[in-house]
Amino acid sequence: MKVENAVFPQPEQAMAFFGGAEDGPFVMVNLLKFKPKAEYADGSDAHLTGAEAYARYGEEVRKLVEGLGGKIRYSGHVTGLLLGEVEELWDMVALAEYPSLEAFRNMAMSPQMAAIEHHRKAGLAGQLNIRTKPGLGF
Template sequence: MIVTNKVDPSPQQMTAFFGAPEDGPFIMVNLLKFKDKADYADGSDANLSGREAYMRYGAAVQKCIADVGARSISSGLVTGLMLGEVEELWDMVALVEYPSLEAMKNMVMSPEYQAIAVHRKAGLAGQLNIKTKSTGG
């Protein structure tokens, strides 16, 4: 299995993800890896860690999430690995439940989200976003 963290999806990934048939609510699993130091394009806030920059995004994105009828389920720092092997652990895991693909698309395309995404980019070294569907159990 090859695992490659990315900060942004490619245009092809965006089209495939948001072009999939609508199938209602889902939970997005976010596996996050932070930069050691924040890297803002304008050079500002060079004293922040990547985690601190991402936490700015994390605090601000809560309103964007709520505005589209989604909700944060949980987030936490990764503290260990019980089973399996990876070269390097992610730093944080966050779970967000969206009512639909359309809701998530509306959120990421909104001007409010675009304005705070600078903190996400400054703080993230990469991540995996995994869409999950409840199996009813």
């Protein structure tokens, strides 16, 4: 299995994801890896860690998610690995529930998201976003 963190999806990934069929609510699993130090394009806030810069983004995203009827279900720091093997662990896991693919798309393309994206870019070394649906009943 190849694992590759990214900060932004490739155009073909985004088109496939957002072009999928609408099938109601889903939970996005976010596996986050932070930069040691924040890297703002204008050089500001160089004293911040990547996690601190991302926290600025995270707080505003929470408001956006809740505003569209979603919810941040969980966020926590990764503290260990019991099973499997990865070259480097992620720093944090966050679970965000969205009411629909359309709602997520609207949020991702909104001016409000564009206004906070610089915090995400400054703090994030890479991530995986995994869309999930309720399944097997356990």
